[in-house]
Amino acid sequence: MENHxxxxxxxxxxxxxxxxGHAADHAPHGPEAPAHGPEAGHGAAADHAPxAGHGAAADHAPxAGHGAAADHATxAGHGAAADHAAAGGHHSDPLKTVLSLLMAIVVVSGAVITWRSTxxxxxxxxxxxxxxxxxxxxxxxxxxxxxxxxxxxxAYTGYLQHQEVGRLLGQAVTAILSGTVTDPAVQAxxxxxxQDRTDQYEIANTARSFFNPRYLTAAGSYDTKAELAGxxxxxxxxxxxxxxxxxxxxxxxxxxSTDFLWALLILGGALLCYTLPGALSAGAEGAQARRLQIPxxxxxxxxxxxxxxxxxxxxxxx
Amino acid sequence: xxxxxxxxxxxxxxxxAVEHEIEHGGGHGGHAAQPLFNRWIxxxxxxxxLLAGVMTLLQNDASVRAATYRRDGQQLAIQAMGExxxxxxxxxxxxxNLHTVAELNVQAASADKQxxxxxxxxxxxxxxxxxxxxxxxxxxxxxxxxxxESEVYLVKxxxxxxxxxANQELNEFWEGKSHTYILLLTLLAVSLALFGLAxxxxxxxxxxxxxxxxxxxxxxxxxxxxxxLQPAPNRPDAAIAAYARGVGLANxxxxxxxxxxxxxxxxxxxxxxxxxxxxxxxNLALKKYDAAxxxxxxxxxxxxxxxxxxxxxxxxxYLLGDFEKAVQIxxxxxxxxxxxxxxxxxxxxxxxxAGQIDEARQEYxxxxxxxxxxxxxxxxxxxxxxxSFFDDLDGGQQDLDNLVDLLAGHAHSWAQVPPSKAIAKxxxxxxxxxSLAQQLAELSVALELTSAPPxxxxxxxxxxxxxxxxxxxxxxxxxxxxxxFNNPDQTAAPVVGLDSGTYTVGTSFPADTDRVEVFFxxxxxxPGADVLWKVTVDGTEDPTLRRRETWGLGAAGTAxxxxxxxxxxPGDYTVAxxxxxxxxxxxTFTLEAP
Numbered sequence: 015m016e017n018h019x020x021x022x023x024x025x026x027x028x029x030x031x032x033x034x035g036h037a038a039d040h041a042p043h044g045p046e047a048p049a050h051g052p053e054a055g056h057g058a059a060a061d062h063a064p065x066a067g068h069g070a071a072a073d074h075a076p077x078a079g080h081g082a083a084a085d086h087a088t089x090a091g092h093g094a095a096a097d098h099a100a101a102g103g104h105h106s107d108p109l110k111t112v113l114s115l116l117m118a119i120v121v122v123s124g125a126v127i128t129w130r131s132t133x134x135x136x137x138x139x140x141x142x143x144x145x146x147x148x149x150x151x152x153x154x155x156x157x158x159x160x161x162x163x164x165x166x167x168x169a170y171t172g173y174l175q176h177q178e179v180g181r182l183l184g185q186a187v188t189a190i191l192s193g194t195v196t197d198p199a200v201q202a203x204x205x206x207x208x209q210d211r212t213d214q215y216e217i218a219n220t221a222r223s224f225f226n227p228r229y230l231t232a233a234g235s236y237d238t239k240a241e242l243a244g245x246x247x248x249x250x251x252x253x254x255x256x257x258x259x260x261x262x263x264x265x266x267x268x269x270x271s272t273d274f275l276w277a278l279l280i281l282g283g284a285l286l287c288y289t290l291p292g293a294l295s296a297g298a299e300g301a302q303a304r305r306l307q308i309p310x311x312x313x314x315x316x317x318x319x320x321x322x323x324x325x326x327x328x329x330x331x332x
Numbered sequence: 333x334x335x336x337x338x339x340x341x342x343x344x345x346x347x348x349a350v351e352h353e354i355e356h357g358g359g360h361g362g363h364a365a366q367p368l369f370n371r372w373i374x375x376x377x378x379x380x381x382l383l384a385g386v387m388t389l390l391q392n393d394a395s396v397r398a399a400t401y402r403r404d405g406q407q408l409a410i411q412a413m414g415e416x417x418x419x420x421x422x423x424x425x426x427x428x429n430l431h432t433v434a435e436l437n438v439q440a441a442s443a444d445k446q447x448x449x450x451x452x453x454x455x456x457x458x459x460x461x462x463x464x465x466x467x468x469x470x471x472x473x474x475x476x477x478x479x480x481e482s483e484v485y486l487v488k489x490x491x492x493x494x495x496x497x498a499n500q501e502l503n504e505f506w507e508g509k510s511h512t513y514i515l516l517l518t519l520l521a522v523s524l525a526l527f528g529l530a531x532x533x534x535x536x537x538x539x540x541x542x543x544x545x546x547x548x549x550x551x552x553x554x555x556x557x558x559x560x561l562q563p564a565p566n567r568p569d570a571a572i573a574a575y576a577r578g579v580g581l582a583n584x585x586x587x588x589x590x591x592x593x594x595x596x597x598x599x600x601x602x603x604x605x606x607x608x609x610x611x612x613x614x615n616l617a618l619k620k621y622d623a624a625x626x627x628x629x630x631x632x633x634x635x636x637x638x639x640x641x642x643x644x645x646x647x648x649x650y651l652l653g654d655f656e657k658a659v660q661i662x663x664x665x666x667x668x669x670x671x672x673x674x675x676x677x678x679x680x681x682x683x684x685x686a687g688q689i690d691e692a693r694q695e696y697x698x699x700x701x702x703x704x705x706x707x708x709x710x711x712x713x714x715x716x717x718x719x720s721f722f723d724d725l726d727g728g729q730q731d732l733d734n735l736v737d738l739l740a741g742h743a744h745s746w747a748q749v750p751p752s753k754a755i756a757k758x759x760x761x762x763x764x765x766x767s768l769a770q771q772l773a774e775l776s777v778a779l780e781l782t783s784a785p786p787x788x789x790x791x792x793x794x795x796x797x798x799x800x801x802x803x804x805x806x807x808x809x810x811x812x813x814x815x816x817f818n819n820p821d822q823t824a825a826p827v828v829g830l831d832s833g834t835y836t837v838g839t840s841f842p843a844d845t846d847r848v849e850v851f852f853x854x855x856x857x858x859p860g861a862d863v864l865w866k867v868t869v870d871g872t873e874d875p876t877l878r879r880r881e882t883w884g885l886g887a888a889g890t891a892x893x894x895x896x897x898x899x900x901x902p903g904d905y906t907v908a909x910x911x912x913x914x915x916x917x918x919x920t921f922t923l924e925a926p
Contacts, residue, residue: 114532121525129518133511140507143402147409147500154413158420165424169431213442215821217435219896222876224431228722228780232880244719251671251718252640 109307113288116311120285120318124278127325131274138267145260152255159245163238169224170236176221180214183207266332273328280321287314369530369538376527380549384520387556391513398506405499412492419485426468426480433459433469438898482580491576494606498567505564512559516552523548571600575607582610587617605634609641616648624648639669646678653754655686673703673721677728685735687756689764696768699728700775704785711783723873725776730871732769736762744904746870770915777864778913781880786913792861794909795853797919800835801845821879823863826851826892843902843926848895850907850919855888857911864910865893870903883911897923 189195190204229237249255291307440455463469473480526545530538578593591614597607612627628645642665649658662679665672676699684692703725710717734747735755739762743749755761778786828834830851841848860882867877877895885891895907902925908918 110532114529118525118529122522125518125521125525129515132514136507136511136514143406143503146406150406150410150413154416157413157417161417161420161424165427168428172431172435209442209446213439216442216896216898217438219821219876219898220434220438221431223434224427226719227875227878230880232781240716241719243716244721247716248718248720251669 109304109311113307113311116315116318117285117288120281120288123318123322123325124281124285127274127278127281127321130325130329131271131278134267134271134274138264138271141260141264141267144254145257145264148254148257148260151253152257155246155249155253155255159242159249163242163245166225166229166241167236167238169221170230173218173221173225174234176214176218180211180218183211183214187211270328270332273332274325277321277325277328280317280324284314284317284321287311287317369542373527373531377524380520380524380527383549383553384517387513387517387520390556390560391510391517394506394510394513398503398510401499401503401506405496405503408492408496408499412489412496415492416485416489419481419489422484423477423481426466426477429462429466429468430475430477433463436462476584478584482583486583487576487580490579491572494567494572494575495569497606498565498572501565501567509559509562513556516556516559519548519552523552565603567601567604571597571604571607574600575604575610578607578610578614582614587614590614591618603634605631605636608634609636609644612641612644612648616644616651619651621648621652625652637668639665639672639675642668643672643675643678646675646682647748650678650682650685651748651750653750655682655750655754658682659686673699673706674724674727676702677724677731681728681731681735684732684761684764684768685750685755687761689757689760692764693768696772700771703775704779707779707783722776722780725772725779726868726873729769729772729776730868732765732772734871735765736769739765744871746904773908773915774910774913777866777910777915781862781864781913789914792857792911792914792916793855794911794917797907797909797917798830798837798851799839799841799919799921800830800837800849800851801841801847802834802836802849821894821896823865823881823883823885823891823893825885826890829890839920840922840924843924845897845923847897848905848921850893850895851890852893852909852917853890854885857883857885857887859883859885859887861911862913864913866908866910867895868906868908869901871906902926 186195187204187207190201190207195201225236226241229241231237246255287310291310294306436455436459440452440459443449443451443455467473468477468480469475473483523545526541526548530541530545533541574593574597578590578597581587581590581593591611594607594611594614598604598611601607608627608631612624612631615621615624615627625645625648628641628648631641632645642661646658646661646665649655649661659679659682662675662682665675666679669675676695680692680695680699683689683695703721706715706717706721709715731748734743734749737743737747738749738752739755739758743752752758774786778784826849830837835849835851863881863883865877865879865881867874879893893907893909895905900923902923904920904922906918906920909916
């Protein structure tokens with residue numbers, strides 16, 4: 015049956031008095047007809063409410079419900095349900111589907127970004143630990159290397175002392191043997207001087223076992239700097255002695271973690287854009303509703319793309 | 333229209349309305365028509381929330397454990413460092429004490445030589461008194477520095493360091509679990525989002541979303557259970573204690589006992605890669621090369637795939653005579669750490685022994701060029717050379733000399749060489765090895781003394797060394813036979829000749845020999861030439877016998893160089909003379925065991 019008044023105007027009142035004055039007979043039915051409108055409308059709205067579940071679809075239900083109710087109220091026979099169905103109770107709205115998908119993308123992206131941010135934060139903590147370990151190791155190696163090198167230096171000092179005394183004694187021996195010294199008392203000391211010189215050289219030779227002669231320079235000094243550097247270089251081959259690179263990595267990861275949170279914030283803005291139109295357009299229908307939803311949806315989409323793009327930049331380029 | 337007819341029509345309308353409500357659900361009081369999904373979605377969400385709570389609890393537990401192990405590991409590492417530093421201070425004092433006692437003993441011996449018994453006794457008494465100031469001189473150490481070192485700090489700090497490493501491993505294990513729980517929680521949030529989205533669509537779309545969400549939850553639950561049941565790595569205290577004991581024994585050179593200790597550690601903790609590595613080292617020291625290689629493979633399987641392990645494994649393969657395998661393993665070691673110069677030499681040596689002479693020459697040349705560049709860089713303020721840099725160069729040269737001796741049929745007992753029958757093209761290999769050994773020896777000296785490669789050959793000709801001792805070197809007397817020149821170690825013209833009857837010429841001398849004289853004829857030596865004497869004992873240089881001089885003799889003649897052997901160990905002494913960084917002559921004598 016045709017719906018002459020889609021706005022749900024009262025049907026032809028069967029209770030309206032007609033010729034013959036039988037209105038009283040139909041009076042109880044009179045109010046029922048309009049009662050079907052709202053009831054049917056409510057039922058129709060209720061049909062859609064569970065199907066929508068969340069805001070957007072439910073917003074659209076009352077309009078469809080009212081339209082369906084009007085159809086139902088004016089229908090006088092079979093086909094009311096078909097009319098109702100045809101009137102849009104299950105009509106698929108592409109905009110709703112797109113919004114649902116966009117929200118799903120926002121949720122999933124947000125979860126992934128949160129996960130990456132958390133992991134980077136944990137990794138930064140790990141790098142800090144490794145850096146502290148390297149600091150401890152470096153200090154330990156420094157302390158031990160210095161102790162060893164200066165122990166060698168002490169032995170070299172003894173070597174130098176006895177070597178020099180031996181040289182001076184050798185000069186005295188040479189002076190006597192060459193006839194420069196003629197004092198008989200001094201000449202009588204020759205065997206003692208020779209023995210003392212030999213003793214000094216032997217003691218000096220003994221000292222060579224307590225330091226590394228490889229670090230004796232051509233000038234006769236001891237290169238402690240080279241020995242220290244060599245010891246540290248050897249230790250560095252097998253032990254991590256560079257905390258700085260770990261701390262730099264930790265700082266970088268913390269920065270990444272924070273940057274991810276900014277992207278998350280932008281996603282939050284996008285989600286707001288997707289949900290706000292539904293609340294604002296309650297009561298609006300059709301093109302009027304779309305005029306409100308589409309700009310917000312576009313803005314939300316832009317924010318989503320910016321957030322995902324930023325997250326990808328952070329992950330891949332930093 | 334008749335009233336009855338109208339009533340019928342209205343009844344029909346009413347009937348359709350009721351049917352409509354039943355079909356599409358909703359309306360006031362429509363519980364009977366509520367779909368199954370609506371009733372169960374709330375329960376599902378609550379269940380997943382509960383699951384999220386369980387996961388959060390497990391994640392928190394894992395995170396707490398990780399933090400605890402991290403803290404404990406750091407504490408042990410710091411503790412070990414402090415104890416090592418303190419222990420080293422004690423050992424350094426013990427060394428100084430030994431030095432002082434050695435000086436006093438020399439003076440006591442000298443006084444005794446001169447017949448001054450009172451002085452000799454006084455020096456000896458003082459030496460005894462000073463040596464008592466450190467436990468090193470008394471029982472149970474009795475002067476054994478390695479035992480003292482092991483007991484003062486080495487075993488204890490090794491134990492602490494291993495515990496620190498075990499804690500670190502546990503920290504990484506629990507951190508990994510914590511990260512995975514976080515991932516599971518993230519995916520759980522995704523499944524919740526899917527269920528939420530399912531309420532916005534109907535029919536097929538809803539089914540798909542519910543299905544995917546449910547499947548995801550099932551996967552997450554299985555994953556969570558598997559993760560929870562994953563066992564943590566376990567390294568018993570007894571295994572670590574056995575390992576630390578093994579390190580102490582290895583430090584003392586007690587290879588058999590050290591091997592037993594490492595094997596005990598492995599028995600307690602089969603997945604103990606450090607213990608496997610040390611087991612390999614002890615087997616290598618005991619010349620059980622097969623067992624050494626097997627142990628290194630186990631260490632790699634246990635996760636210790638490092639350059640050091642590969643380095644030793646490559647050497648074991650070389651000594652077994654499996655040169656192809658040695659080449660492969662050495663290349664792997666260099667892939668892990670290309671800065672390990674000794675491994676480059678090992679690779680070149682393996683190529684040479686395998687008969688790939690040209691490749692070996694190329695590898696030696698490349699390595700020598702790298703060594704030259706590193707020395708130049710260090711000389712100009714670049715990265716410092718390691719303290720073993722020149723020892724590594726000398727080691728490379730010694731390995732080649734050992735190969736030459738092996739192929740000539742007189743390998744030394746102390747030399748590490750492969751089976752001679754495994755060497756391909758022995759004649760060519762021997763010739764190449766001899767030439768390369770000479771190049772390496774001269775490069776090592778030139779780089780050390782001048783920071784540059786050796787200059788062109790100077791033309792010095794040195795005849796074969798003759799080793800001799802005087803009667804005064806062999807017995808203790810009160811007569812001073814010290815040579816009459818200011819520096820008794822300087823190369824000089826001999827006071828008396830070899831044929832004077834004063835000297836006994838030989839190649840093997842008794843253990844108590846104090847000094848050996850090296851006689852040689854020379855020609856074409858540039859006055860003022862830079863002279864270096866190096867003495868190796870059983871293949872390793874004794875740096876205390878190294879002497880650097882400026883040539884003060886003529887261009888030709890006969891010279892003698894004394895080698896002082898006080899505090900010397902028995903062994904094969906190879907004396908090498910370098911003039912202007914060119915190795916011009918070598919000779920070997922033996923100091924016999926007591």
